[in-house]
Every structure is written in C-alpha cells, then in structure tokens.
Amino acid sequence: MAEKWYEKSGEQGGAVVSSRIRLARNLRKYPFPNKASLEQKREIAQSVKRAIEESNSVLSNKLSFISMEELNQTQAVSLVEKHLISPEFAADRAGRYLMLSDDESISIMINEEDHIRIQVIDSGLSLDGAYDTANNIDTLLDEALGFAFNDKLGYLTQCPTNLGTGMRASLMLHIPAIERSRSVRRIAGNLTKLGMELRGTFGEGSDAKGALYQLSNRITLGLSEHTAIENLKNIASQIIEQERKSLEELAKGAELQDAVYRSLAVLKSARLMSNDEAMKLLSNVRIGMTTGLIERKDFAALNRMNEQVQPATLMTANKRDMQPQERDIERARLLREEFKDY
C-alpha cells in the first residue's frame, strides 16, 4: 500500500497539519448538478474517468474510481473524517462518484455542488506543491472535457462565491496556545475583513477538535490563484509566529509540561478512549513534540492517529459496526500500540 499523505510529517508539522487545494469546475456541455438528470451525472462521471485513464499520466494508475452508491454509510462518513469528501457528498450518494488516489492525497468529487471538485491535500505547509498537482489535473481535464469559463467571471460555478478561480486553499492549523489564550474568535473576526476564514476542524459551524482550525481564503474573484495562495501563506505565517511565541511562554509553566507528559502517558495506557479525548491528547503530544518536551518528533504518527481514531474510520478499518464502548476500547488499543515506544 502507498504511504498515505498523512503519514508524512511535512513542513512546520507542529503548527500546520496539512495543506489543501480545492478547485471547483463544471463541464460546458452539462447543466449544474442540481439541474442535471441522474443519466447526465453518470455520463459526466464516465467522461471524467475516461479522461484520467486515457491521459497516460501517472494519475491513470494512481486514481481509483468509486461509485458513492456502492459505499455504505460508515465508509462514506470515514471519507468525510479523512477530509477526502464533504459531508454533503456523503449524505446523498446517488449519481455521485469519487476518484481517489492510493495515497489519499488526491480526491476528485464528481457531482458534488459542481460537476468536478479537484482536491489535493498534503502534510505540513505545502500549498505550492498541492496547487501544482491540482493545476495539472485541472489542465488535463479541461483539455479533455472543456470547462465552463467566462472571461469576466472566470470558472463558472453553481454557487457565486466560487466564481473566478474556483479555488479554495486551506491550511489545517494546530494552534493550542492561541486557543488557550481565547483569542481565536478575535483573530477569526479580523481575518474575515481580509477575506480569509478561520473555522473548526470539520469546516463551517463545526467545533475545533484537538485545537485544529482550518484557515482558508474566501475570495475567488478578482485575484489570481498565486495571489490568493501568497496572501494565505502570509497570514498563516503571522498566526504560526503568534502561536510559537505563546507556546514558548506557556512552555515555561508547569501546567503545559504536566499536560504534555500526562497526555502521552494516558495515550500509552488507557483502555477506554473517546474520540474527543483522543484528539485533545494528540494535540498535547503535538505540543510536546513542537516544544521539545517529547524528544521523538513524529508528526506523521499524530496525523495518522488523528484520522484513524475517528469513529467511522475505526469501524471501516475493522470492517464491522461497533458499539460506542467497543470503539473506545479499539481506539485505546490503537493508540497504546502507536505510542508504546515513546
């Protein structure tokens, strides 16, 4: 099996868990998905599949074609937990298809809000790399299928907020020190004025789990992809610097050390572990690795665990439905195994 994107530590792995680029695209020849028939949706999916397969690029071997209708609810939710598809895409699976790379870094949602949503995700701070990959897929599909594009409005999308580049660039930030100082809301407010957004772990309206926040651009019209990404990187570096300073301050106190060492100890020992607690403890261990309190610096282990402890992902890996306490036992076992040599 290919090493998953989240099994790599990445740049700035203490503060940046992952970088993500998403491009919204629609085919000229078809109405938007909300107006398209099931038949048309299947045609769209087949044409995307064919375009990839016939491209003779490395992609043709790496991407699997998945009919969402053939997944059960748990498998679909697991893809949401891994940030590979949107919750909406999992909720209504009729006429929807997914192309997914074996390392889970590339996912193409077909017939979500738009015909095509190309998403590339990579560990750590790696927006440029993720954009390059997304851009290559974009070019390949555009040449084969013809995207709806207007000189004034850019790429045409079902929701006007995506007009223009159709690009959303986002970073999953780990900012526990900022969170503890209770300044997330203030920072999020300021970012809105700058056309950026800081949200919970699973997007709009969701809570932040394990001090993970999504930073992303809101504006897609009137500025280039390059500019949008540069703006995001600038803002991110300010947030990362603020986080670093706050964390340095906190690391002087006994409370943070206590939280870090307790968290690692509990991960190594617990026999029952809820999802929320796991996320919190993993966050504390990330703090430990970032500050040097924990010597072994393996952000990849944390990235991997952040995914694997999620309920649907846990059940998918175990190939069966599990009661909440069974999950808590299995989650605890998984974490003990992962951290046993720390």
Added chain:
Amino acid sequence: MAEKWYEKSGEQGGAVVSSRIRLARNLRKYPFPNKASLEQKREIAQSVKRAIEESNSVLSNKLSFISMEELNQTQAVSLVEKHLISPEFAADRAGRYLMLSDDESISIMINEEDHIRIQVIDSGLSLDGAYDTANNIDTLLDEALGFAFNDKLGYLTQCPTNLGTGMRASLMLHIPAIERSRSVRRIAGNLTKLGMELRGTFGEGSDAKGALYQLSNRITLGLSEHTAIENLKNIASQIIEQERKSLEELAKGAELQDAVYRSLAVLKSARLMSNDEAMKLLSNVRIGMTTGLIERKDFAALNRMNEQVQPATLMTANKRDMQPQERDIERARLLREEFKDY
C-alpha cells in the same frame, strides 16, 4: 532510620491499610486535663517520660519525648496527617507532649482529652498485635503511675463515651468498590446499630479520600477489649468480603482496567498533582494491585505515599513552607520517583 509501620504491606493490604488501638487513661493523682493547671500538665508529662525511661523495656530506647509547644504548626499538622495525633491535639499545643516511637507505630499523647492516650498503629489487618503492644505500655504505665479505675465504670475518662475499657480499635479500610456502589451510607447506618462506626479518612465528619474509611468500635463499657476486637474483626471481614466480590465484578469491565492503568500512568508522568488527585490515583493503583491488574504488589509503597503526599508532611520533609503549586510540583516528583519502575 527505623522502617516506618506504613512501609510494610501487612495482612489484607488491599482492603486494610492499617489497624489501630487507642487506650484512654488518666492518672489517679491529677484532675482531668481540662481542670489541670499547666504546672500539673508538665508534671504529668515528666512522670510519663520517666516511667518509660526507667522501665528498662525496649520502649525506653524507641520512644522520643516531644514538647508540642516546640513544634511549629506545619510539623504538628503533619503528625495529624500521619494519624499520630488528633487535630485537637495539634490545634492547641500548650502543656501537651508526645512520646513517639522511631517507626511511628507508637504514639502517646499526653494531656489530650485524657492525661494519656496510648496509640499503636500497624499496617494491614493486625488488631491483635497492636493491642498486645498497647496493653504492654498500659501495664507498664499503670504500675508506675497508677491509673484512675473504678470497678463498675472501668477506666475513668473525661468523656463518658470512653468509660470502661477506654479502648478504641479501628481499621483503615480501602473500599473503592463499595464506595462506587454508593452503599457506604447504608452500611454505616447498619453498623451504628451494632455499636460500630464507619467514618471518613480523618475521623468524624471528614470526607473519605482515596476510598479510605475508618471502621471502629463505639462501645467501651460492658464488654471486654477482646470481645470488642473480635466483633470489629467479624464486621471487617464481612465488609472486606463484600468489597472483594464487588471488586471482582467491577474488574470484569473495561472501566476499572482503564482507571487502574491510567492512574498508574499519570502517577509516573504528571508534573503537577493535587493531594486529592494523588489519593484517588493511589486508590486506583491499590485496586490494580489487589485485582492483579498491576503485577507488582507493593502496598507498602501506597501506604508510604498516602502519608508523604499530604501537604504538611510534604513541607516538613522539605523543611520549608511551600506555596500550593510548589507542593503540587514536589508531590508529582515524589510520585514519579516512587513509581518509576512500575
């Protein structure tokens, strides 16, 4: 330094932390302490000291004579924490003296509520042994000093509830499973009818810390020491059996295992530890040792830590006043050190 009583595991160390015998005695020649002058109290103390020293028994080398007036508040409270003196004895130290054995198993409070309170404490279930020791001291002092005794009322004591044998026998029980089943209050109610008492860790009106409860006799008049001790042992064995069964049941569930392994992990790792949390975690580790979840069975370590983590005892050992957070840091350090090889 002599090995302290609490550094031994003792019989039934999972359920019985310690056994204690206390005898209340008064000298014929003097009024009760509440009526005695300071001069008379000093005379009483000197005569007890002399009686011990001149006894030529092993006691004369083992017991130190301490003027309570020369102790500071922290040192006095530490003696309360170790159950060597009563809170009242620590609160007002004028004219009060203590004879204390180097292993802290024997303490003689002079001029508490009665002229003499002989106390013998031992680890585990060991009431007979403790009584024998107390009885020897009693005989020695009676022969030298002459105790107030009445054929009908037995030993005369200031408070009528101690008339008769003047003996209180007590066991410090560790009954976490009974506590979790919320039946302590019911059991305590039933025991009252049988002339017994089940109270919190530090006696009347105190909360139970770390699931530790004092079981003791209430009746001293009309039955012999031997009968009172046998009654107490019978009741204790029923409680211990109930605890054992409840614990066996609980040990089947993942919750108890989880609590045991987490608790040991946190004791090995924390950098800050409150007194209450320490008592709770030590209780969980005792459960682990009792049920075999933790292989290394060292109740003595738990007994020792139960004493050493107490705030005044901690400060006395460090020979200085400490702020609450300093104590929490030192307590955590002490516990990490104690459990590092588990």
